[in-house]
Amino acid sequence: MITKIKANKSFRGTTKYVLEKEKAQIIGGNMYGITTDKLVEQFTLSAHLNPQLKDPCYHLMLSVPKTDRDLNDEELANLSQRHFANVIVLSRLKGDEAQVKQPLKRISDTKLNQLVDEFIETELPAYDFFIARHSDKKHDHTHIVASRVNNLDGKSIRTWNNYAYSEHSARLLEREFNLTPVQSSWESKRKAMTRNQLERVERDGLPGEEIMRQAIEQAAASKPTMPEFIERLWSEHQIKAIVSYYSHGAVRGIKFGIDIGSVNEDGSPRLLWKQGGNLNKYKCSFSKLQSELAINYEPLRDDAEIKRLTDLIESAPIPPINQQIIEQATSTITTDNLEILPKQSEPITEIKPPITQTQSLELYRHYSLELENELFTDRDKQVAVRAIQDGKTDPEVAEILKASPALWNQEEARALVLIAKNQLAKQQPSPESQQAEQQQLRQELLAIAVPVGVELINHLIEDTGKDSLKFKHSSLSKQGRELVFTHDERGEVFRVQVNRNPQGEIEYSVVNIGEVKQSDIETWQKAKQILLEYIEHERQQSITRTRGLSR
Template sequence: MIGKQVKGRGFRGLLNYLFDKEGAQLIGGNMVGENPRELAAEFRFLKALNPRVERVVYHASLSVPAREKLDNEKWIAIAQDYLNGMGFNDNQYVIVRHVDRSHDHIHIVASRIKLTGECVHDGWDYRRSEQLIRQLERDYQLEAAHSSWEKDRRSPTTGEWRQRQRTGEDSVREKLQNYIDEAATDCPTMPQLINRLKNEGIDVRVGYTHTGNHGISYQLDGIAISGTHLGREYTFPGLQKYKGVNYCSGHDRAIQRGSDRLPADVEEVQLKRTRIVAQIVSNYLHHIGENEHQSKQYTAGWDEDELVLVRNSDSRQLMRAIYKDNSWQAVERGRLTEADIQFFQRWQQLLIEAQETEQLQRERKQEQRGFQLEP
């Protein structure tokens, strides 16, 4: 069984995404509501018991291999054991089953605020989750399944676990792994990958090892790490084998130019991207007269006075912004990529064309009414 977990701020966008999937089924939980609006209201009510907690949302997904199918009763039992093992024994939660992929899986949405007002401790939660999942495989006689993250991506060290426990932040190594994963999703060429990472503030260097083969290293926040120390899928040959990055000798000159580029100022880049996307999304929500909207790729909506954008494929929050002092400002550091910007700029153009068409239709109707009123 493979498990993933994410902590976030707003329940409504996540619940909309989970319930809107074709075939989604609410199979368990301890709450009264039956739809995203009702459940989000219940979650917000308990959130008031401890307003100091910012990341109140706990989202876990559990999946088994494609050849293994479980009934609802077994999934509910597994989810409850998982929640209890992670410390959620006195918390609101719901279990949603999805059938949109080949492998059987569920999503658990829980509040990190207990009914007593305490917050569930999240120290070492990734390691605890991995150990708990191995135990659940034994308890429920499930086929052992290790994720590609466990096989090809180096696990956090003890020091990195302690850093996350102390600060709540991923280590530089984990951040680099996540950035590279995102930049390589569409199987780019090696020069494209390098330039994408440079645009995210990551200094990528490609050279030659003592054996004459290509080597690659990455630097973020002043810390340089080789591809080998990130994991075998982040080495120069690993990027090609495991992530589908395209390379041929004809790319060498472009790779050298990319390596020589200075990385962008990531804070400045993300602020600029946030302002572009927030304005487009805000205009669109105003145009359709809704507080939230879900497309095939993204879910956007208001969480009180903050505008939130989530990528549907992995439920990752890309943007949280607030309009203040006549401009959009990032509440949290964004994760918007160049591909996101291009998508929303195309979306803006479609919105402008739709508005122009609507205006033209209104003018024609007015002309027709005026013609009919003439004697």
């Protein structure tokens, strides 16, 4: 599990952030309120018992990997409550028992669990807290918002070393709830991610630096020689490892490069480069690769081969998939870990010229539109589905997938293609169900888009003299009394005539409506959120807008 923990001043800001997220739901705690105002009111009363405390608000987060089993609300609430209790109990320990980073000194798991059980039974009710579940990501995560002040004696929870206590608690809970174990930051000899880095991982998937770190550890697992390590990084992970030398022949250092999807003006890939020492000071410098990861290096034996590999890798393009065969699975592929089972080959009846690396990148960007918030595996499954539906061959789809920032190797890309084909084969809805689904999507789209669109016109367009508003891949325009929503590629999605009835309510009649996709509804959900934020900003600035589309 990923864990975050922080003390701050603002109960209102923290509670508002946690509760007013889309799909947020309170699933546990001991507080009587369910709204931000009621909860803040109770938290404030608690904080008054210790007015000297500068940061009375405690905010803890636990994130369960999407590869783990689904936890229901009761299980997540129990897990989160125990995490909160673990952190408090650990913060009270003294001496060697508090040294959670040292297995031979720290408190035993059995004793800690006994203390936590007693604490939950006797003292936990004295702390105001609530637990909220967020379902806006592709994995479960909960937020625990609490007062650090004990309502009985006014004493506060200590926050010294709280991140280490939080990580240690997460390791205990992983074992207790049978979840995927994760190394703590001190166990992996790697700095823990910052809060911003963790949020970027949740939003975008692993960053390029982390992909490189993990690939380096995998390539070094069998303790290879340095040339073997460099060759393996390139052939299996498409990561360039370049060793530089001083003029007198000694090794100067090593740097690593990865294609994360950026391009230069001429369309060529712009790699992300990191010096080994900067990538991970504990393991990735040339000397630490030997001392920490046990990579074997002998100058007389290895230098000539390293220089030869450097010459090849520096100028090498990503190797294309063999266009002579399409590999098809004869049995099931596990979608979670992309485990590839036995295959058989079948010759292609018509050989097409392989698509170039630049074309692959452009096609990947095209097929990944509106999937930016998905994690890499989920995003690229959908990219494969879209490419197949667009008539691309299996090798072409695999080549497109290799342009992903996830840096799939050849086997993984092929596996994703087969997963996508299997998914499409299972879907194939009947014409009747397709028609019903399309009708439902149209109703959902108009229900959110028309009122939001009218307000967007009123607030963002009317006073500017413009007649259209540009979204990321679509646009909204005002044409007389008509509201028109157009997708950049699919053309006009809907056109409605808008009026207000005598009661001031918005009414509309459909002039035209085309094919609607789920992504259209997601676009308008985002537009609604932007509108609400804009209206709140206007309210705070006391700006009144009176002209609008349907006035």
